[in-house]
Structure formats: C-alpha cells, structure tokens
Amino acid sequence: MRGMSAPVFTAAELAQRFSLQLHGDGTAPVRGVATLAGAGPGQLAFLANPRYRAQLAASRAGVVVVRADDAQAAPGAALVARDPYVAFARIAALFERVPARAPGIHPSAAIDPGAEVSPDAHVGPFVSVGARSRIGPGCVIGPGCTIGEDCTLDAGCELQARVTLVERVRLGKRVRILPGAVLGAAGFGLAMDAGRWVNVPQLGGVVVGDDCEIGANTCIDRGALEDTVLEEDVRLDNLVQIGHNVRIGAHTAMAGCSAAAGSARIGRYCLVGGGAGILGHLEVADKVTVTAMSLVTHSLREPGEYSSGTPLTDNRTWRKNAARFKQLDALARRVNASTQGSPE
Amino acid sequence: MRGMSAPVFTAAELAQRFSLQLHGDGTAPVRGVATLAGAGPGQLAFLANPRYRAQLAASRAGVVVVRADDAQAAPGAALVARDPYVAFARIAALFERVPARAPGIHPSAAIDPGAEVSPDAHVGPFVSVGARSRIGPGCVIGPGCTIGEDCTLDAGCELQARVTLVERVRLGKRVRILPGAVLGAAGFGLAMDAGRWVNVPQLGGVVVGDDCEIGANTCIDRGALEDTVLEEDVRLDNLVQIGHNVRIGAHTAMAGCSAAAGSARIGRYCLVGGGAGILGHLEVADKVTVTAMSLVTHSLREPGEYSSGTPLTDNRTWRKNAARFKQLDALARRVNASTQGSPE
Amino acid sequence: MRGMSAPVFTAAELAQRFSLQLHGDGTAPVRGVATLAGAGPGQLAFLANPRYRAQLAASRAGVVVVRADDAQAAPGAALVARDPYVAFARIAALFERVPARAPGIHPSAAIDPGAEVSPDAHVGPFVSVGARSRIGPGCVIGPGCTIGEDCTLDAGCELQARVTLVERVRLGKRVRILPGAVLGAAGFGLAMDAGRWVNVPQLGGVVVGDDCEIGANTCIDRGALEDTVLEEDVRLDNLVQIGHNVRIGAHTAMAGCSAAAGSARIGRYCLVGGGAGILGHLEVADKVTVTAMSLVTHSLREPGEYSSGTPLTDNRTWRKNAARFKQLDALARRVNASTQGSPE
Known part of the structure; x- marks a missing residue:
C-alpha cells in the first residue's frame, strides 16, 4: 500500500x-x-x-x-x-503502509566519488557511502546510514535507518536491515603478547544471502581471513551477536539477544531461541532447535530440540535446590556407594 | 542547573x-x-x-x-x-548540568513538510522527521535522531541522540530515551511457507506512557495487529529487548540485557534483573521480581521473587556437578527405589 | 597499508x-x-x-x-x-587496508564554538561535537558520531561511525570504538518514592585508559558520583553492557553480550565469556576467567576459572532432569536420612 x-x-x-x-x-x-x-x-x-x-x-x-x-x-x-x-x-x-521512497540521493548525503549508486535507488538524508561501494537498483538507504568502503548491495535491499556497513559487506537481493544494526565491524580477534593485547587483523568480509533480514541493533562481525556468511533467507531478530567467520545456513532464524561465537557453523532451518548462545568453532546440524537461553557447548550432529538451564521457581525454593547443586557430585557418589550393585 | x-x-x-x-x-x-x-x-x-x-x-x-x-x-x-x-x-x-537546548530546528534537520514541530521544541543537527509525525512542546530531539512516519511525541520528551522511532510510535509526556534506542521496528513475525520464511506484516505501533525512560541501544518492536504498550513510569535499562505486542505495567523496571518475548504481559511494579528473559505469551503478576539471568518459562500468578540457574563455582567443581545434572532423573529414580516407602 | x-x-x-x-x-x-x-x-x-x-x-x-x-x-x-x-x-x-582519513573537518559537521578540534584530526560527515569537548591530534571521528559536552579524546583515538559519547567521557590515547557504541549515558540509578521512580542524578563520567577497544553497540554508563573506569588495554566485544561506577582492570577482555552491573570491580587480566554476567558491587580478582553465560553472584577472591549453568542435552532428557532439579533439596535430605552416619 x-x-x-x-x-x-x-x-x-x-x-x-x-x-x-x-x-x-x-x-x-x-x-x-x-x-x-x-x-x-x-x-x-x-x-x-x-x-x-x-x-x-x-x-x-x-x-x-x-x-x-x-x-x-x-x-x-x-x-x-x-x-x-x-x-x-x-x-x-x-x-501495510509502505512509505514512498522516490529514487534519488538526498542533497545532504556524502557519497564518495568512487562509489556507485544506481539511479533508481533512494538514498536518504545524512547517509555516507565510501569508496568502491555499490548500491544496486531499487535499494532504499534510510536516514543516517553509514556505508563504508568496498560494500556491495544487490537489487532491492533496504537499510532502514542508522544502519552501519563498516567495510567489505556484500548483500544479496532484497536484504532488509533494521535500524542500528552493524555489519562488518572487526571481529574480536586478540592475541596476548608480553602482557598486552595485540589485534589480529580482520581481513575478511561479510556475505549476506538473498532475502535475509537483520534485526535492530544486531551485530555481524566481518571474518578474520575468510568471510562471515549468512546463506539465503536467514532471519536474525534484534540485538543478536554474530562473531567473525560464523556461517549460518539458509532459512535459519535466531531470536532476540541470541549469539553465535567465532567460527561457529550453524545449519539450515535451525531455530535459535532468545538469549541462547552457541560457542565458537562448533557445528550445528540442520533443523536443530535450541530453546531460549540455552548454551550450546558442543557440536550437535543430529536434528532435534536441545536445552540447558534449570526451571524457574520461587527464590526460596530455588536457593535450597541451587545449594544442593553444588553438592551434586558428592550426592551421586553417596547414592552409588549405598546402592552398590545397582546399575549407574 | x-x-x-x-x-x-x-x-x-x-x-x-x-x-x-x-x-x-x-x-x-x-x-x-x-x-x-x-x-x-x-x-x-x-x-x-x-x-x-x-x-x-x-x-x-x-x-x-x-x-x-x-x-x-x-x-x-x-x-x-x-x-x-x-x-x-x-x-x-x-x-546536574543540563545542557541548554534553545528552541528551534537546526538548519541541517530534514523535516517532512507533513510533520509538525512545536515552535518551542529543540531539534538538533542531522535529525529527520517523517510525514504526519508531531513533536510536542518542550521536546528535545538530539543529534542524529530519526523519527519516521506517524509518530507522536507529547510534551517534554527527550530523545538524547541517535534514537530511532521507526513508525507509529506514540510517546506520552516527559518520556526520555537514551542514545541508540530503536522503537517501532518490525516485530519478529515469521511464518514458514513451502520452505521459505514469509513476513507477517507488523501493522501495530508502540505506545509509551508518561515518564517512561528507555536505555541506550534498547529495542522495542511495534505490534503485529495491536500495539506494544509501556504503561507510565516504566524504566528500561540499556540493551533490553521488548518483542511485539508486549505489555509492561506501570512502574516496572527491567535491568540491562533483559528481554520480554512477543505478547508477554508483565504486571505493575515488577523488577526484572539483568539478562533475565520472559518467554512469549506469558503473564507475570504485579510485584514480581525476577533475579538476574533467570528465564521465566511459565506465567507467574503471585507476587514474589523468582529464580532459575545454578550457583557459580570453580570450573572443576562445576564440571563434576554439571555432569551429574545429566543423570539427575536416573539418580532420583534410584533413590526412590532404594528408599521405597518414603514419601517422594 | x-x-x-x-x-x-x-x-x-x-x-x-x-x-x-x-x-x-x-x-x-x-x-x-x-x-x-x-x-x-x-x-x-x-x-x-x-x-x-x-x-x-x-x-x-x-x-x-x-x-x-x-x-x-x-x-x-x-x-x-x-x-x-x-x-x-x-x-x-x-x-590491512586502512582508509585514508585526511585531516580536517567535514563541512557538514556541527562543532560547538566552545569545542576544540586538533587541526590534524579527521572529523567526518554528520558529526556533532558539544561544548567544552576536545579532540586530540590524530583522532579519527567517523560519520555520524555524536560527542556531547565535556568530553576529551587524547591523541590517536578512532570513533568508527555512529559512536555516541554522551557527556563527561575521557578517552586515553589510541582508544578505538566500533560503530553504535554509547559511552557516558546515564546509569540506571532509581529510587522509589511514594510509588513512583525518582532518578538519581548521574553526575560522574567515564574514563577509558590508553589502548582500550570498545565493540559495536556496546554501552558504558557514566558514574553516579564518581567515574566508571576502564584501565588501559581493556577489550570489550560487541553488545556488552557496563553499568555505572564499574571499574575494569587493565588487559581484561569481555566477550560479546557479557555485562557488569553497577559498581562491580573487575581485576586485571580477566576473561569474561560471552553472555556472562557479573552482579553489582562485587569484586573479581585479577586473572579470573568466567565461562560463557555464567553468572557471578559473589565476589571472587582467587584467580581461576569459574562457571555456572547446566550442560546442554536433548530437550526430552533435559525436561526430565530439570524437573528433578526442583526436588533436589528433598532428594538430598532423603539420601542423607537413608545413609545416616555417612559424611555429608
């Protein structure tokens, strides 16, 4: 409409x-x-x-x-x-009321002479576009977006407002990015040398497949040596963190505040619940569901639903049970000793 | 001052x-x-x-x-x-040193001809305001804020810097929003059709009551069919995620990195600890406290304090106990069998 | 390069x-x-x-x-x-390809007459700088950054894009801040009075030591009465939340989505895993490692690795074990009763 x-x-x-x-x-x-x-x-x-x-x-x-x-x-x-x-x-x-976005570049926009903007793209106010970046036909770049150097937007992408593509970010067709998201920032690559941190240069980029959608204030870091990759039709909710070199399979959806650490490989058609985490360098099979606020600490080879955590109870009950968690191994040993002969 | x-x-x-x-x-x-x-x-x-x-x-x-x-x-x-x-x-x-914000619109601001800005509001540099939006008397709109279409700010609101109101956001009186917050972005509404995601249009808005405060980089999605609602005097800390159609009762405070998933209804005078999560479609009574990083997985009908999780220990101890958690049901069955006749 | x-x-x-x-x-x-x-x-x-x-x-x-x-x-x-x-x-x-950033101020930038910008600093488009703020030699201020009042940037700092320094933020030498980060926003200080929240003024600032790096969309609140402090060479990943009055020791690194609540004091050379939380007013010794998504609920006096949480399993197994967690204290009492005489 x-x-x-x-x-x-x-x-x-x-x-x-x-x-x-x-x-x-x-x-x-x-x-x-x-x-x-x-x-x-x-x-x-x-x-x-x-x-x-x-x-x-x-x-x-x-x-x-x-x-x-x-x-x-x-x-x-x-x-x-x-x-x-x-x-x-x-x-x-x-x-749906879709605001009309006439083709053309707002006079306030700061476009590097070495950038290319399709004549039928819309570039809003206070947008900057860096050298060697290309904005394809039909793209809509909302107010305050910052596109750095060496970025490519294929046809029909929408960056809603205040989106940042830092550098070397390549978007497929019809990618939609909600306000405040940051793609292509340097990954968290550090080495300790003589008591001080040394940055490991983050020379890769970010590749986002067709029809992906990225939520508000979500971050996707660029790869260290290779690219961070989202295959087609991946959906990320708000405030999601994707580390460098992560690969997310097509049609996977990750809910708000979830995160995947560096070099994790997530399969296709996965569902990651809100606040859930996936540790680095793990592999997650296709069609895996991770429930909210669970932490994936080992690779998951089989499809299915996975969980961690404890149930919510009133605080007094929780305190008593939580205190026993600290004794759980001792408790199990005592049960084993007293019921010896039983199968563990 | x-x-x-x-x-x-x-x-x-x-x-x-x-x-x-x-x-x-x-x-x-x-x-x-x-x-x-x-x-x-x-x-x-x-x-x-x-x-x-x-x-x-x-x-x-x-x-x-x-x-x-x-x-x-x-x-x-x-x-x-x-x-x-x-x-x-x-x-x-x-x-407190309150920076003087003279009434008037900075010459760089991009105000749609169909927007209304009160003559005694302050609109800073690099602000854009979309069609049919209204900014009330005494409002302060800081640098780089983006206000989309059909937004309304009642008297005395402050958007500090780089705040985004995407569309259909209505703020009551004296609402204060810290930098980077995004209100009114499309909720995470998806349906799977023939192996691909289909967006469910997010046609609702966001309604924020008088005297609410929203933290830095916090996100509040707009509703799907009805509105996402914060009643008066709600306080959200930084990096909080509020899904579509959530309703938060008056005087409730949510600490940093907490989240409420779609259609959750949270009562009045609740306290949600840092990093805590509330699953979608749940109801939380008035005067509920949820401790930090707990996950609310069922509706809470009674006031009180609720918790989940396990206590922190040194990693070696934790590993032993955590391994036993995986055997907890088997352990309980053995205890039940060996102490039969005792009440469970 | x-x-x-x-x-x-x-x-x-x-x-x-x-x-x-x-x-x-x-x-x-x-x-x-x-x-x-x-x-x-x-x-x-x-x-x-x-x-x-x-x-x-x-x-x-x-x-x-x-x-x-x-x-x-x-x-x-x-x-x-x-x-x-x-x-x-x-x-x-x-x-590494380092984009050339010529010294000078982009004509679109809004610099308060009472601010000082070193002649060899680079200030990009759509940047605003408030009264009494000073930008040192060699600093690079990327597109869309907002620097409020009373901020100081020592030599060689880089604010990549859309960074906000709200007020009273002092950066040491060579501090690098990734897009979307917010430093110096008001801490979450609230007092309840007659059924309504009262803001506790946040009169302190943020002090960031030499060579610190702050990730994308990360938030560091300013102190209430004193300053929030990062010592030198601290590394914060993306979407990290640092509450008011926190102090972080030199060379400590915090991974994505981790958080430290108000007045926590974290030692030197600590490693905080992704999504981990540290409650307010705690002290964490030097050389402490907190594993991902663990919650630190008491002060840690000794170096070492600390964890909380339960292991990930398939959801069906998890449900059975999680249900038993709610009975854990009762289970332990029964074991104690049936094995009386054994050391607990």
Missing part, C-alpha cells in the same frame, strides 16, 4: 487472489486486519492455533481465514486455507 | 526546600554531592545502607543526609530524611 | 622485520595472508593450534609461521616464532 487511502477488498477478491476457498458472503468487505477478539465487521481475522477456537464464534470479524474444519463455525464469511497464518500474512501485506 | 557557574546552597536552605529536619550548622555550604568516603567540607553525602554506617563518622562531608537514628553520628551538619536515598537524589538534581 | 596497490614482501624480509627464524626459501613472496587450508603459493598462513597440524603438510601456502618443532613439516618456507599467532597477527597487519 502506498499513499494514504486505505484499500478495500471483498472476500471473493481475496479468495481469488490467494487461491483460497470461499465460504459465505463473497461481497463482505475487508478494509483491514485484526485479531479475532478485536476485529469488526469490515475487518479480516484468522484462526491458526486451535487454542483460540473459542474466540471464533464470538468474533465480530467480517471475514476470517481458517482451516477447512473451522469454516462452519465462522460467524461471517470464511476463507479456507491449508495454513491460515501464512494466508493471513499474505493478505495483511495488502494493508 | 543551566550554564557554567556552580550553585551553592546552605544546609538550612536544603532542609527547607526538601522538608528535611536539620541537625547542626545550618550555614554549612553545599557546592556539590559525593560519596561518604569521597566528600569534602563543601559537599553533601548520604547514608542509606546501614552497611556503610562505619563510613559516616570518618566522612569529611560538610553535610550528610541520614535517617533519624544516624543524625548524632554525623561529623558535620545532618539532614534527616525518612528515605535518605530519595532525598539525596532530589538534592543531587540541583547539581 | 594505504591506497590500492597490494604490498609484497619476501619471506626473508618478514623474518628480519619481525625477528623470526627463516627456514627454506627466503625469496618466497608473500602478497597476503590466509588459512592453512585456503592459502595459495603467494600467501602466508600460520599453525598455532596443534589440532590443525595435519593441515600443515597439505597446505599450499608459500610461507607458514610455525613453532620450531613444526618447521620441518612445512611444505614451503617457514618462519619460526615462539608464538605463531602473535607473529601472524603482526604480519597480517601489513595487509
């Missing part, structure tokens, strides 16, 4: 556009989307999680997106989808 | 101004504040924590703020307060 | 320059550096970790840096070093 006037669709139009099956009144108008509980007559809602089924009958939504077996329970028109959440996402995109 | 000349107060003036009881020499001058250990004759210090009582007699402070039963032990003049820390905070504010 | 033409050295030149012992062909050219596995004939690689020894014989590197006992196994020329990683770091620095 561009501009101010809100679009209107009928249920039948949406059914046709997204190949969904229509139940009920095809003329029902859809002027926006909302939750089942919050939607009114001109709005479309969805039911994906069966837990919320009770909300369906009570909803005032004019149109709902549901699975086939929920269609009868819909209070108004229904659009039947195999995956209602995906169908809803596609319909909702019709109502 | 505005400008360069340091103010001077007498003990008696401070007693009157803040309704404190004066003991000793009311003419004692106060030119600044300091710790008990560091204060000199022209300075005021305070004693709030009884642990530091031994420092009181040895202090060279000209004036001290204390509880009634410590007044006799004061080496010089004393101001008696029910809560010395609060009284000290109010007195110390007299000595 | 400045400019575009890549430098070339011979093995003999490098041996002389870095006082290394040469084995083999001193005329072997070195045009760049790479990993053992990735290096070609004109490149130099290194072997520091014996685990990778098998890669040495197979390497196509023209020159390798190794320990004495690996020199014979080198496929081409070898440079023998006591610490090959340090020697490699120094050699690799010859191949």
